[in-house]
Amino acid sequence: MPEIAFVNGRFMPLAEATVSIEDRGFQFGDGVYEVIRTYGGRPFELEAHLARLDRSARALDLQQPYSHQQWRRHILDGIRRAAYPEAKVYLQITRGAAPRDHAYAADLSPTVVMTIRELHPLAAAVQAAGVEAMTVEDIRWGRCDVKSVNLLANVLARQQVKQAGLFEAVLVKGGQVSEGAVSNVMAVRNGVVITAPEGPRILSGVTRAVVLQIARLEGIPVEERYLPVSELYAADEVFLTGTTVEVLGVVRIDGKTIGNGKPGPVTRRLAARLGERTG
Numbered sequence: 256m257p258e259i260a261f262v263n264g265r266f267m268p269l270a271e272a273t274v275s276i277e278d279r280g281f282q283f284g285d286g287v288y289e290v291i292r293t294y295g296g297r298p299f300e301l302e303a304h305l306a307r308l309d310r311s312a313r314a315l316d317l318q319q320p321y322s323h324q325q326w327r328r329h330i331l332d333g334i335r336r337a338a339y340p341e342a343k344v345y346l347q348i349t350r351g352a353a354p355r356d357h358a359y360a361a362d363l364s365p366t367v368v369m370t371i372r373e374l375h376p377l378a379a380a381v382q383a384a385g386v387e388a389m390t391v392e393d394i395r396w397g398r399c400d401v402k403s404v405n406l407l408a409n410v411l412a413r414q415q416v417k418q419a420g421l422f423e424a425v426l427v428k429g430g431q432v433s434e435g436a437v438s439n440v441m442a443v444r445n446g447v448v449i450t451a452p453e454g455p456r457i458l459s460g461v462t463r464a465v466v467l468q469i470a471r472l473e474g475i476p477v478e479e480r481y482l483p484v485s486e487l488y489a490a491d492e493v494f495l496t497g498t499t500v501e502v503l504g505v506v507r508i509d510g511k512t513i514g515n516g517k518p519g520p521v522t523r524r525l526a527a528r529l530g531e532r533t534g
């Protein structure tokens with residue numbers, strides 16, 4: 256089966272899928288999205304992703320075209336049709352097509368797109384060794400809790416990271432860590448997991464929520480507060496959480512070694528516990 260897409264209710268080969276050049280997603284970045292992965296062919300935390308899609312759509316006054324039950328049916332159908340060992344499901348809702356005008360009419364039909372691609376998990380050697388990151392000024396807008404397709408600041412940060420040959424950008428605003436460009440960032444100091452609080456400065460990661468819940472169940476204290484960059488450098492451990500990275504140790508930031516330069520015990524424990532839930 257070639258890579259497949261779903262556009263406004265119809266499945267088709269990805270190469271044949273098109274939307275109007277007047278789509279407001281194309282013109283204005285006026286839309287929202289989700290990325291969901293499967294484990295053993297089953298979508299992980301699907302309800303949490305759909306709930307976040309609802310929140311994002313509501314924040315932009317976007318019509319949510321499907322109920323959770325309808326979304327679930329389309330997503331499971333897509334996963335079955337694509338028949339990959341593991342899949343990455345991308346959902347996108349944009350406000351629809353209309354002659355270009357910043358303000359919009361209330362009766363636009365949203366454009367709904369889903370793609371299903373093969374998910375290639377991170378190599379075990381990368382998980383074991385950890386990755387390197389750099390800090391980048393967080394120049395995003397004031398509603399980072401909305402998973403908007405308007406990702407220019409993230410795009411520029413990711414490009415900087417790519418050109419530097421590193422793995423992720425740690426976004427920093429006013430000297431404090433917000434999150435990664437495509438992940439949430441957590442640090443461990445004296446056995447306490449510290450991560451930025453939910454709110455408009457970060458995307459409330461589905462993986463973040465699962466990992467914090469696991470930490471609490473494991474008796475690992477959690478502090479949700481902004482971490483100054485100086486504390487990040489001085490942390491015993493730093494790790495990223497996200498749908499594709501899962502729990503991934505960061506061993507160098509801006510060329511400074513974190514802890515002993517290897518993914519630490521709390522990172523490895525949380526990664527293992529998450530693996531038990533997904534495996």
Ligand code: PLP
Pocket residue numbers: 290434435436437438439458459460461462463496497498499
């Ligand atoms: N923060 C940002 C900016 C992201 O783009 C992502 C994922 O794409 C995350 C955090 C992690 O979210 P999740 O765990 O739901 O994948």
